Amino acid sequence: MKDNYAIVTEELNKIYGKGDTKVTALENVNINIKHGDYIAIIGPSGSGKSTFMNLLGCLDTPTSGKICIENIDVSKLNENDLARIRREKIGFIFQKYNLLPTLSAFENVELAMSFANVNFKKRSERAEKLLDMVGLSHRIGHKPSELSGGEQQRVAIARALANNPSIILADEPTGNVDSKGGNRIMDILEDINNKGETVIVVTHDPNIAKRAKWVIQIRDGMVSAHARR
Amino acid sequence: MLADNINLAFKNIKERKTRVFLTLLGIAIGIMAIVSLMSIGEGMQQAVVGELSSLSDTIIVTTGDISVSSMGGGFSGGNNYFSQRDIEDIQRIDGIKSVDPVLFSSGVVEYNGESQYVSLLGLDSERMTEIFGIEFLGLETGEFMDEGDQNKCIIGHNVAYEYFDVSVYLGSKIKLNGQSLVVSGIYKQQGAGMSVPTDDYAHLTTRDFKKITGQENMTGIMIKVYDIDNAEQIALECENIINDNHGDDDYANSITMSSILESVQQIIGIIQSVLVGIAAIALVVASIGIMNTMLTSVMERTHEIGVMKAIGARNSDVMIVFIMEGVMISLIGGGIGVILGILGAKAFSSVSSSGFMGSPMPIYPVITIFSILISLVIAMIVGVMSSIYPARKAAKMSPIEAVRYE
Numbered sequence: 001m002k003d004n005y006a007i008v009t010e011e012l013n014k015i016y017g018k019g020d021t022k023v024t025a026l027e028n029v030n031i032n033i034k035h036g037d038y039i040a041i042i043g044p045s046g047s048g049k050s051t052f053m054n055l056l057g058c059l060d061t062p063t064s065g066k067i068c069i070e071n072i073d074v075s076k077l078n079e080n081d082l083a084r085i086r087r088e089k090i091g092f093i094f095q096k097y098n099l100l101p102t103l104s105a106f107e108n109v110e111l112a113m114s115f116a117n118v119n120f121k122k123r124s125e126r127a128e129k130l131l132d133m134v135g136l137s138h139r140i141g142h143k144p145s146e147l148s149g150g151e152q153q154r155v156a157i158a159r160a161l162a163n164n165p166s167i168i169l170a171d172e173p174t175g176n177v178d179s180k181g182g183n184r185i186m187d188i189l190e191d192i193n194n195k196g197e198t199v200i201v202v203t204h205d206p207n208i209a210k211r212a213k214w215v216i217q218i219r220d221g222m223v224s225a226h227a228r229r
Numbered sequence: 230m231l232a233d234n235i236n237l238a239f240k241n242i243k244e245r246k247t248r249v250f251l252t253l254l255g256i257a258i259g260i261m262a263i264v265s266l267m268s269i270g271e272g273m274q275q276a277v278v279g280e281l282s283s284l285s286d287t288i289i290v291t292t293g294d295i296s297v298s299s300m301g302g303g304f305s306g307g308n309n310y311f312s313q314r315d316i317e318d319i320q321r322i323d324g325i326k327s328v329d330p331v332l333f334s335s336g337v338v339e340y341n342g343e344s345q346y347v348s349l350l351g352l353d354s355e356r357m358t359e360i361f362g363i364e365f366l367g368l369e370t371g372e373f374m375d376e377g378d379q380n381k382c383i384i385g386h387n388v389a390y391e392y393f394d395v396s397v398y399l400g401s402k403i404k405l406n407g408q409s410l411v412v413s414g415i416y417k418q419q420g421a422g423m424s425v426p427t428d429d430y431a432h433l434t435t436r437d438f439k440k441i442t443g444q445e446n447m448t449g450i451m452i453k454v455y456d457i458d459n460a461e462q463i464a465l466e467c468e469n470i471i472n473d474n475h476g477d478d479d480y481a482n483s484i485t486m487s488s489i490l491e492s493v494q495q496i497i498g499i500i501q502s503v504l505v506g507i508a509a510i511a512l513v514v515a516s517i518g519i520m521n522t523m524l525t526s527v528m529e530r531t532h533e534i535g536v537m538k539a540i541g542a543r544n545s546d547v548m549i550v551f552i553m554e555g556v557m558i559s560l561i562g563g564g565i566g567v568i569l570g571i572l573g574a575k576a577f578s579s580v581s582s583s584g585f586m587g588s589p590m591p592i593y594p595v596i597t598i599f600s601i602l603i604s605l606v607i608a609m610i611v612g613v614m615s616s617i618y619p620a621r622k623a624a625k626m627s628p629i630e631a632v633r634y635e
Contacts, residue, residue, distance in 0.1 A: 059539055060629040080543050086628075087541025098536040098632065102240040112540045114233040159540060 005068070006167055006198040007033040007056060012065035014051050014221075025051040027221045029065070035166070038193040039200045040212035048221040049202045050171055056200065057092045057169045058082045070166065087116050091160030095172035097152040099144040105131060105155045106140040112162040130158035134188055150181025157188055168192055170201045174208060186211055238554040245526070249558055252522040255515035256562030256611060257569060260604050262508035264570025267604075268594035269577055270501035276592050277493050285490060286326070288452040288464045290319075290471065290483040309480060311447040311471065318470045319452065324459050329353065331449030332435060334442045338388070339404040345392045347384075349405075350430045351438025352451075371399045371414025374434055382437070383414035385428040405431060408441045460485040512607065515562070516615040523555050523619035534623050535631025544624040551623050555616025556609055563608025567601050 012029040015022060025048045033039060043049045054060040055067060058074050067074050074085055086092070099108045109127040118126070131140050134154035144152050153173060160168055170189060174182030186208055193199040201212060209215050216226040242249050292309035311330065320328050332351030337344050353376065374381045382405065389397045389412075397403065401412045416427040439445055452467065454460050464483040471481040527534070534547055574594035 054629050057539070059632060060627075083538065083541055083543045086539060092539050094536075094539075094632070098532075098539070100533055100536065102244050103237075107236075111233070111237075111537070115537075115541045115543070115546055120232075163541065 004035065005032050006035045006037065006070060007031070007200075008066075008068040009056075010066040010068075012052075012055065012067060013063045014048070014055060014060070015063045024221050026055070026062075029218075029221075029223055031216065031223065031226075033198060033200065035198055036193070036196050037198050037200075038190070038211075038213045039198075040209035040215045041200065041202045041218060042204060042206070042209050042215060043218035043224075045204065047218045049218045051221075052218060053169055053171045053200070053202050056167075057090055058085050059092070087112075087163055089165050089167055091163070091165040091168045093153070093156050093160050093168065093170035093173045095175040097144065097149070097156045097176070099152055099155055099159070101144055104141050104143055105136060105147065105151075105158075108144070108155055109159045109162050112159050116163045118163075126162065127158070130161055131155070133161075134158045135184075148181065150177045150184060153177055153181070153185050154188065157185065157192075161192065165197070167198045167200070170199070172202055172204070174203070174205065182208075234549050234553040235557070237550055238557050241526070241530075241554055242557060248522055248525070252515075252518050253558050253562030253565065255518040256512070256559050256608060257566040259508060259512035259515040259611075260563045260566025260608050261569035261573055262511050263505060263607065264567050264596070264600060264604050265573035265577065265594065266504035266508050267501070267600045268570070268574040268596045269592065270497065270504055271595040271597065271600070272574075272578070272592045273500070274494065274497050275595055277497065278490060285485075285487045286454050286457050286460065287486040288454065288460055288467065288483055289486075290450040290452065290464070290467050290481050291331075292448050292481060309448070309475070309477075310445070311450060311481070312474065313445070315471045315474055316447070316450065318474065319450065319467050322463060322466055322470075324455050324463055326453040326455050329451045330435065330447040331451055332438045332442075332444075332446050333448045334438070334444055334446045336406045336431070336442060338392070338431060339407075340393050340397055340401070341395045343393050345388075347388055347392070347405075348430045349438060349442065350427070350432045351435045351442075352432065353435055367417045368414045369417045371412070374413060378413070378434060379437060380408070380410050381413040381434075382410045383416060383432040384412055385416050385430045385432075386418040387428040388431060389415045405433075406441050410437070457487060460487055512611055515559075516611045519555055519558060519612065519615040520619060522558070523551060523616045524622070526554070527551060527619045527623045530623075531626065531631050531634040534626050535628050535634060538626070538628035539632055547626075548620040548624040551620035552613060552616045555620070556612035559608045559612025559615075560605065563605050566608070567604055570604070571596055 009029050009031045012026055012031075013024070014026040015024050017023055029052065041049045041052065051060070055062055056069075058069070058077075062075055065075070069085060069089055072085065074082060077085065099105075100111065103111060106124075106127050109130055110123050113123040113126065128137065128140065131137055134157055136151060136154055136158070139147060139151060144155070147155065153176075157173075160170075168189070173185050173189070177185060189199050189201065190211060199212075201208065203209055214226060217224050290311075292311065316328055316330055319325065329352065332349070334349045334351075335346055336349050338347045353374075368383065369386065371383065373383065382403070384397060384403075397412055397415075399412060399415060403410055403412060410433075416430075416432075418428060433441065450467070452463070454463050464485050468481045468483045472478055474480075537547055537550075574596060578593050
């Protein structure tokens with residue numbers, strides 16, 4: 001096992017279906033991501049980049065191969081241990097924000113911490129601080145439906161940071177946001193990376209990919225190129 | 230964490246007000262049935278037991294049938310008669326306070342030119358109130374006969390108002406077997422009730438009874454004892470003495486009020502369980518309703534469940550969210566049900582006190598803290614039970630599939 005890596009994958013495969021309907025989404029993906037890296041994963045739609053992201057985020061399990069997150073082989077973990085990794089080590093940002101519609105911005109951020117059994121006082125303080133950091137201190141009581149796309153995504157970023165994870169995974173974070181809002185989101189992600197967190201962004205926008213330190217290209221389920229910017 | 234779950238459940242309930250309202254209506258009806266039926270059952274118990282307890286020193290010996298119903302017990306005249314010797318023998322038994330013969334026969338009553346057969350009851354009336362308690366055999370009008378009163382009678386409700394084309398009133402003169410009597414009282418309508426069914430009877434003093442019928446048809450004996458504990462034993466002794474006197478092992482039947490009380494309590498117990506059983510069926514239906522609502526809710530919120538899991542919720546966290554929601558629906562429903570149940574019981578009491586179903590006594594439902602608590606606990610259990618399956622279904626969802634679900 002390679003130490004000092006945030007994420008290591010070895011011979012990672014993901015196959016959907018069986019027999020004639022078999023679809024290979026990822027094939028023999030080997031990647032090492034260091035702590036503090038800022039990585040953009042690019043590729044055409046259907047190339048397998050989202051599948052890869054879901055595997056890294058412990059939302060899905062590989063068909064074969066290994067994923068190590070901070071030296072923990074997550075491919076062998078049970079459901080509850082996977083939930084713990086998602087809770088403690090990873091912050092996930094979705095293209096469609098995925099905030100709970102019944103909860104306010106503040107409560108959405110807080111919810112992530114409640115799963116980690118953080119006490120109410122600490123939770124409130126941190127949720128306020130994070131929402132302030134993403135520039136939404138004036139919107140903390142608003143429900144997602146009362147916020148713009150960009151604002152919702154910033155709440156989602158605050159939520160992803162709630163439990164102080166070391167890895168932030170963002171799947172097309174600017175996909176549903178206008179360009180101004182998109183830039184602001186990318187600035188925040190860059191800030192987060194500058195503070196030492198590992199940030200991995202899936203995108204098909206070359207301008208966004210340009211901001212990353214490393215770019216990994218996936219095509220037909222395989223890593224076809226990676227290059228330092 | 231619990232507060233978070235309650236908050237989350239509350240918010241979700243608020244999002245689906247109509248559906249939740251309909252679901253909790255189901256549980257409210259079930260709990261309402263439990264609360265009101267339990268309190269009516271308890272009220273019935275207290276009413277009957279309260280009345281009968283005061284009579285528990287009474288033994289009835291009869292040659293006829295003895296019956297016990299949910300509203301009390303009673304007896305009717307048989308074909309055999311007791312003799313004066315029976316009475317005297319019984320009076321000699323230790324521990325007996327009083328012995329009163331009850332005479333049954335029938336006669337022809339003439340009134341306003343019409344004649345009708347009427348059952349006759351001979352029992353000295355001051356003993357009557359003492360034996361039965363005035364609550365049961367209360368008079369609609371008039372008064373009981375005094376010792377030494379002659380040629381007076383009290384007639385039953387049906388005799389007064391149904392037997393003749395023209396109703397018989399207090400003070401009316403009737404002829405019984407040709408002998409003139411003044412109606413000094415009319416019994417309240419008894420319906421199917423405790424002891425002697427007075428509705429179709431004319432009640433005379435024993436002296437008038439003997440004089441008019443020329444018979445001493447003692448088919449019943451009412452005995453009072455000093456010590457209730459000895460009642461059973463004395464009852465048996467009386468039975469044996471009479472059977473010996475007549476040389477027939479099955480001449481007399483005896484029953485103590487306390488044994489009637491026991492039987493009545495048993496019958497009320499059965500009625501109560503049937504009532505609660507009916508309520509339980511309502512609750513089962515309600516719990517299916519909750520389960521259905523929760524399953525729909527789980528399906529609708531598949532995406533949310535995926536999101537919760539993606540941000541680190543354990544399976545148990547997801548499960549608790551849904552169980553909490555089910556419990557909240559059932560507790561709110563239960564609370565409403567308790568209030569409706571209390572109102573329902575009060576409504577029943579106002580109907581029953583105005584002579585519901587010819588009930589011989591008004592039933593005042595008794596609402597106890599216990600019955601309210603037990604109803605709420607039942608509501609909670611129903612909530613938990615019916616949301617376990619949907620909650621498990623939610624908890625077991627794969628995070629990626631759930632998150633993708635739109």
